[in-house]
Amino acid sequence: xxxxxxxxxxxxxxxxxxxxxxxxxxxxxxxxxxxxxxxxxxxxxxxxxxxxxxxxxxxxxxxxxxxxxxxxxxxxxxxxxxxxxxxxxxxxxxxxxxxxxxxxxxxxxxxxxxxxxxxxxxxxxxxxxxxxxxxxxxxxxxxxxxxxxxxxxxxxxxxxxxxxxxxxxxxxxxxxxxxxxxxxxxxxxxxxxxxxxxxxxxxxxxxxxxxxxxxxxxxxxxxxx
Numbered sequence: 001x002x003x004x005x006x007x008x009x010x011x012x013x014x015x016x017x018x019x020x021x022x023x024x025x026x027x028x029x030x031x032x033x034x035x036x037x038x039x040x041x042x043x044x045x046x047x048x049x050x051x052x053x054x055x056x057x058x059x060x061x062x063x064x065x066x067x068x069x070x071x072x073x074x075x076x077x078x079x080x081x082x083x084x085x086x087x088x089x090x091x092x093x094x095x096x097x098x099x100x101x102x103x104x105x106x107x108x109x110x111x112x113x114x115x116x117x118x119x120x121x122x123x124x125x126x127x128x129x130x131x132x133x134x135x136x137x138x139x140x141x142x143x144x145x146x147x148x149x150x151x152x153x154x155x156x157x158x159x160x161x162x163x164x165x166x167x168x169x170x171x172x173x174x175x176x177x178x179x180x181x182x183x184x185x186x187x188x189x190x191x192x193x194x195x196x197x198x199x200x201x202x203x204x205x206x207x208x209x210x211x212x213x214x215x216x217x218x219x220x221x222x223x224x225x
Contacts, residue, residue, distance in 0.1 A: 006126070010131065012164060013120045014135065029041060039103075044105075048107055049141075056121050056125070074172070079172075080208070084161065085207075168204065169197075
C-alpha cells in the first residue's frame with residue numbers, strides 16, 4: 001500500500017509541475033509539417049524522459065550529502081509556494097523549422113525547466129530508484145500527450161493545485177528533517193516529525209494565496225488604468 005501511495009505521489013507531483021514543459025513541446029514543433037510534429041513530440045519527449053530520470057537519480061545521490069537535504073527541503077518549499085502563487089515568467093520560444101532542431105530545443109528546454117520537478121520527485125521517491133523510474137515513465141507521456149486536459153482540469157478545480165502545493169510543502173518539511181545532520185537533533189522531540197511538515201504545508205498555503213491575491217490585485221489595477 002505504501003509503495004502504491006508513493007508511486008501515485010510521484011505521478012501527481014510531476015503532473016502538477018510540468019504544465020510549462022508540455023507548452024515547450026507545442027511551441028518548438030509548431031512550424032513543422034504534421035508528420036514531423038509527431039516525430040518531434042515522440043523523440044523530444046523520449047529524450048526528456050531519459051534526461052529527467054538521470055537528473056533525478058543524480059539529485060537523490062547528492063541529497064545524501066549533509067545539509068544538502070535540508071537545503072533541498074527549503075528549495076522544495078519555495079517551489080510549492082510558486083506553484084500556488086502562479087508563475088507568469090514564461091519565456092518565448094522560437095519555433096524550429098527542422099526536425100533535429102525542434103527535438104534539441106525540446107530536450108534542452110525541458111532540462112532547464114525541470115529543476116523544480118527533479119527536486120520534488122527526488123524528495124517523494126526517498127531513494128527508491130525503481131519507484132522513481134516507473135512513476136516518471138507513466139507521468140511524462142501523460143504530460144506530453146494530455147497536457148491540454150491536465151490544464152483544463154486544474155483550471156476547473158483549483159483545489160487540485162492547492163492540495164498538491166500543500167502536499168509538496170509537507171514533503172519539503174519531511175525532506176528537511178530527514179537530513180542526516182538535522183535528524184539526530186530532532187529525535188528527542190517526537191512531535192517535530194509531524195509538526196514541522198505540517199508547518200511547511202501551512203506556510204505554503206498562506207504565503208501562496210497571499211502572493212496570488214497580491215498579483216491578482218496588481219493585474220486588476222493595471223487593467224483599470
